[in-house]
Amino acid sequence: xxxxxxxxxxxxxxLVALVIxxxxxxxxxxxxxxxxxxxxAILGNLAQVVVTGGTASADESxxxxxxxxxxxxxxxxxxxxxxEEHLQSARWLEFPIGxxxxxxxxxxNLTPILAxxxxxxxxxxxxxxxxxxxxxxxxxxxxxWTASREALLPFAIAANSMPIIAFAPIxxxxxxxxxPFSKMAIVTVMIFFPIMINTLRxxxxxxxxxxxxMHSYAAGDSEILFKLRIPNALPSLFSGLKVAxxxxxxxxxxxxxxxxxxxxxxxxxxxxxxxxxxxxxxAAIIVACLIGITIYLVILLAERLALPxxxxxxx
Amino acid sequence: MTEPVVVLENVxxxxxxxxxxxxxxxxxxxxxxxxxxxxxxxxxxxxxxSTLLRVVxxxxxxxxxxxxxxxxxxxxxxxxxxxxxxxxxxxxxxxRTVAKNVQLPLELMQFSRSEKDRRTQAMLExxxxxxxxxxxxxxxxxxxQQRVAIARALSFEPSILLMDEPFGALDEMTRERLNLELLxxxxxxxxxVIFVTHSITEAVFLSTRVIVMSARPGRIxxxxxxxxxxxxxxxxxxxxRFFELETEVRDALRISEGGREVSQVSA
Numbered sequence: 001x002x003x004x005x006x007x008x009x010x011x012x013x014x015l016v017a018l019v020i021x022x023x024x025x026x027x028x029x030x031x032x033x034x035x036x037x038x039x040x041a042i043l044g045n046l047a048q049v050v051v052t053g054g055t056a057s058a059d060e061s062x063x064x065x066x067x068x069x070x071x072x073x074x075x076x077x078x079x080x081x082x083x084e085e086h087l088q089s090a091r092w093l094e095f096p097i098g099x100x101x102x103x104x105x106x107x108x109n110l111t112p113i114l115a116x117x118x119x120x121x122x123x124x125x126x127x128x129x130x131x132x133x134x135x136x137x138x139x140x141x142x143x144x145w146t147a148s149r150e151a152l153l154p155f156a157i158a159a160n161s162m163p164i165i166a167f168a169p170i171x172x173x174x175x176x177x178x179x180p181f182s183k184m185a186i187v188t189v190m191i192f193f194p195i196m197i198n199t200l201r202x203x204x205x206x207x208x209x210x211x212x213x214m215h216s217y218a219a220g221d222s223e224i225l226f227k228l229r230i231p232n233a234l235p236s237l238f239s240g241l242k243v244a245x246x247x248x249x250x251x252x253x254x255x256x257x258x259x260x261x262x263x264x265x266x267x268x269x270x271x272x273x274x275x276x277x278x279x280x281x282x283a284a285i286i287v288a289c290l291i292g293i294t295i296y297l298v299i300l301l302a303e304r305l306a307l308p309x310x311x312x313x314x315x
Numbered sequence: 316m317t318e319p320v321v322v323l324e325n326v327x328x329x330x331x332x333x334x335x336x337x338x339x340x341x342x343x344x345x346x347x348x349x350x351x352x353x354x355x356x357x358x359x360x361x362x363x364x365s366t367l368l369r370v371v372x373x374x375x376x377x378x379x380x381x382x383x384x385x386x387x388x389x390x391x392x393x394x395x396x397x398x399x400x401x402x403x404x405x406x407x408x409x410x411r412t413v414a415k416n417v418q419l420p421l422e423l424m425q426f427s428r429s430e431k432d433r434r435t436q437a438m439l440e441x442x443x444x445x446x447x448x449x450x451x452x453x454x455x456x457x458x459x460q461q462r463v464a465i466a467r468a469l470s471f472e473p474s475i476l477l478m479d480e481p482f483g484a485l486d487e488m489t490r491e492r493l494n495l496e497l498l499x500x501x502x503x504x505x506x507x508v509i510f511v512t513h514s515i516t517e518a519v520f521l522s523t524r525v526i527v528m529s530a531r532p533g534r535i536x537x538x539x540x541x542x543x544x545x546x547x548x549x550x551x552x553x554x555x556r557f558f559e560l561e562t563e564v565r566d567a568l569r570i571s572e573g574g575r576e577v578s579q580v581s582a
Binding site for chain 1: 369374393394395399402404406408409411419420422451452
């Protein structure tokens with residue numbers, strides 16, 4: 001129990017320490033925000049903590065009158081009507097502290113980033129579904145017809161050594177720049193190989209004794225497939241899925257760099273960067289990263305549920 | 316007189332192709348095994364005893380010669396599911412519980428659900444693993460895993476049980492206990508057992524007949540009837556006749572290996 005707690009807390013502590021270090025270094029060396037924005041500036045695009053009320057003290061008199069996408073803002077004295085309205089409409093939480101009130105509000109870029117993330121996530125998941133289906137289907141076919149394995153595998157390996165991102169402009173051309181299917185196609189091609197090769201390895205690398213056992217029971221090919229090869233392949237299919245999960249978000253976002261609808265995450269990042277709004281580009285990158293981690297965790301959970309017998313989960 | 320269960324006539328098995336790569340694994344094997352016999356195959360490594368077992372079980376085709384099992388071809392016998400097999404490694408399927416592993420042949424042979432459950436229950440009782448029915452193989456010790464493998468091999472009541480060094484990887488204590496258990500099972504089920512082993516003591520203790528083989532080419536050099544009284548138990552091991560038979564098998568092995576040593580010296 002304490003060991004599993006440590007597994008959660010240790011990385012979290014390191015993360016917090018790194019973020020604090022990042023913030024201090026950027027402030028101390030006065031690094032320009034287009035080189036590296038402060039973590040607080042990045043976070044401010046997603047959420048803000050605003051302290052209002054009280055009277056402006058001497059050193060606060062020159063304080064800013066607007067929210068300006070910063071993570072932590074103190075606005076003493078009277079508020080402008082725009083700020084007042086924003087605090088109302090974007091409010092998540094409000095509580096008083098020592099005569100002032102603290103508002104936790106939605107960051108101004110949270111809504112567009114989440115919408116873009118959802119759009120891109122759908123592309124990634126669609127591509128993952130198609131790539132997984134195709135990879136598993138080809139792996140099953142090459143297991144069933146051994147001759148096709150020798151004939152097809154060189155092509156699969158050659159296709160895998162091609163830089164698949166280079167296909168992005170062509171896919172955009174084939175399916176249309178605004179059509180999510182063009183990005184799904186890129187993701188499909190990208191994850192096909194890791195899924196196929198991992199599944200194939202699991203289907204083929206069956207213990208020879210296990211096979212002899214099946215033959216001694218006079219089991220047919222399809223019984224051997226369903227009762228031996230497929231269960232044997234599930235752990236390696238999941239290894240393939242974990243690789244594919246990371247590739248899927250990368251494929252979808254990079255595909256969007258070559259053009260896509262305004263609502264896509266890749267397009268959002270390129271546009272914000274082009275407009276020198278690096279903090280919000282970084283915020284989008286962080287959300288993309290969180291989505292990637294979530295996909296990985298979901299696959300891990302599915303693996304745990306599907307393979308309770310697997311050595312990885314032995315206690 | 317009933318027909319023999321296994322009849323091998325002039326069975327040869329040559330592995331590899333081309334004069335240099337060829338290995339004669341079996342040469343002129345003639346063997347008859349009667350119903351309810353417990354026959355051990357013993358010999359030095361590479362003498363082809365596992366190959367012989369696989370020829371009987373139709374997992375390997377002989378290069379020449381005839382194999383008749385229960386009055387039919389080995390292939391037909393395999394398709395009729397006449398064989399139960401136990402290997403040195405338990406070869407349980409990791410993703411199946413103990414009960415599900417025992418059920419595997421019953422599933423393939425389309426036994427009814429109630430019959431499957433009944434037999435699984437009975438088999439687990441036979442090998443004394445009822446409490447472990449819901450466990451996965453990795454949660455069991457090596458000896459327990461091997462007992463599951465035996466239960467699986469017996470669950471569909473095959474007429475012939477083929478065992479390839481089933482206790483070879485186990486410690487001496489476990490091996491002796493499983494020897495007794497196996498004899499018990501053999502008495503209760505009345506199957507014919509062909510048992511490959513490295514151990515002279517094990518062969519003599521278990522068998523009604525010990526077949527001694529020599530290596531390269533693999534041939535039968537001695538066929539020793541083990542006339543120890545049945546049922547055998549731990550006292551059998553201290554029987555004078557037990558030691559005599561052990562010596563007889565050991566001498567037969569020495570002669571069959573001696574030939575090889577001489578040929579190695581001359582080479």
